[in-house]
Amino acid sequence: MVLAGLSILPSAAMRPFAARYFAGEELSDAVAKLRELGAKGHTGILDILGENVTTEVEARGVLADYIVAAKSVKENGLEAYISVKPTHFGLTISTELALELYDQLASACSELGIFLRVEMEDHPTIDATLEIFEALRKRHDNVGLVLQSRLFRTPADIERLAPGPLHIRLVKGIYLEPAEIAFTGVEDIRRAFFEVAKQLFERGAFVSLATHDDILSAELEQLIQREELGSDRYEFQVLLGVREALWAVWQKAGHPVRVYVPFGRNWRAYSLRRLGKNPELLRAIVKNTFRRG
Template sequence: MLRSICLFLSKNKMLTKFAQAYGLRFGAGRFVAGETLTEAVKTVKRLNQNGLSASIDYLGEYAGSEKDARRTAEECKKAIRAIADHQLDCELSLKLTSIGLDISEKLAEQHVRDILTEAKERRVPVTIDMEDYSRCGRTLDLYKRCKPDFPMLGTVIQAYLYRAAEDISSLMPYKPRLRLVKGAYKESAAVAFPDKKGTDLHFQQLIKLQLLSGHETAVATHDDDIISYTKTLVSDHQIPRGQFEFQMLYGIRTERQKELAEEGYRMRVYVPYGTDWYGYLMRRIAERPANAAFVLKGIFKK
């Protein structure tokens, strides 16, 4: 019930504006690095010093105009330059709706290619995030068009979607660099597993499919069972540690992140920043209701 409510509220425009007006006061500071790129860079530097890689994401979805899409694209290029200039162990994560996918696929692809050109020159990896089911096909189609020109480009596959294994198979000719996740949007049972058990079993199948293909794989999870499964799989098949990594969200299971890094695994932390953090925060609560306690503390803290 809480998950459904949070996912519904994540799309409420009035609450989004309210949250932006009051900044990160409402507990979001635990999960968001700050509102500026400067704050995000400081966070990534600290993570790198602790042996953790990072992926920064300029928060924002559903650009309402070409001007908004262009502004986000410019911020992404600015972030790439900062990653290179500060020699950070960091990639950029990118949402297509924030750079105009819902306005025009042509516009979004133009912005993607501009961003990727900057990234290629500065040798900064970029991963295209996956959003809800309605945008899945268009996202993968754009990825396929851009990947041959930008080898360091990655994208995301969501395990709760029935189509995920077929999508991975269709990407094999492109030698895909994939981030595998469970999925955080509310989807119909017609297109997605409605239960955790089904999603987890599918997640394991996808991890095996991608890892045994020999392609770069990021297993993005906070679930110890999925982590253990991955460790056993790579050990049994002697998969080199340079081929895969674990990923977790900033502010969640920070001690576990350090443990994995100390065990010799590459551990990457997803670091969001920006003023448009409300929808992101609601999805984090939906994924793990215990996160709501941190938000409530922020609301009532003097």
């Protein structure tokens, strides 16, 4: 309800609520944020905001922007890698186009010594995204994928992936999927995350545990300890603006914590998804409204 109201706000009115979730509109804002996080001991992930591009010209423009961003990571000596949504590279236009653009970016990143993450979006895009990832893995050793624990299909998808080194960011999944194909209860999604993490570790994968769930992370910490997993096997990943206090707890316990730093002008869709997850939102809106009044 609150979110529906927020989604019809003009960008200028929405921006105060959204600002904590992205570094700014320019690459220089993201570089500054990554540098600031680096000084606090965090590695980073650079993402250009945007999705669902509808023309090939636009998708190729996104590739050009990503190449500039990757060069900037290198030139500034940042401990960060690049992350791209398939529909930002034109997946909804054609799988071949998205694959071609990922392939070019993976080559550019490889020359710069930078890792590239293929993100995962809603369920109609999953088969094509897996196809792209498998093709990329044959040609590059600097690519990884995102998998979503809420989906029933994820354990079988892992089994179907070709043998070889595997670098997975495991998330619950931000897209609300139908009950026929996905867990919908908090407990079920949490349990599935834990089980998939175990499956990935058993397979020898490097797993980026991307969550802000302290109940889940406590279980994951026990698993890490029990299996004696080192920082060559896992890291925690978090989103800019979400539960910073938890990052500090993990860092103090000796876990690597990598922060997702999105930037760019297309911040609305991403920020709305983040705001939808923020329990403080209603309180913040009421406070802000009264303050303005």
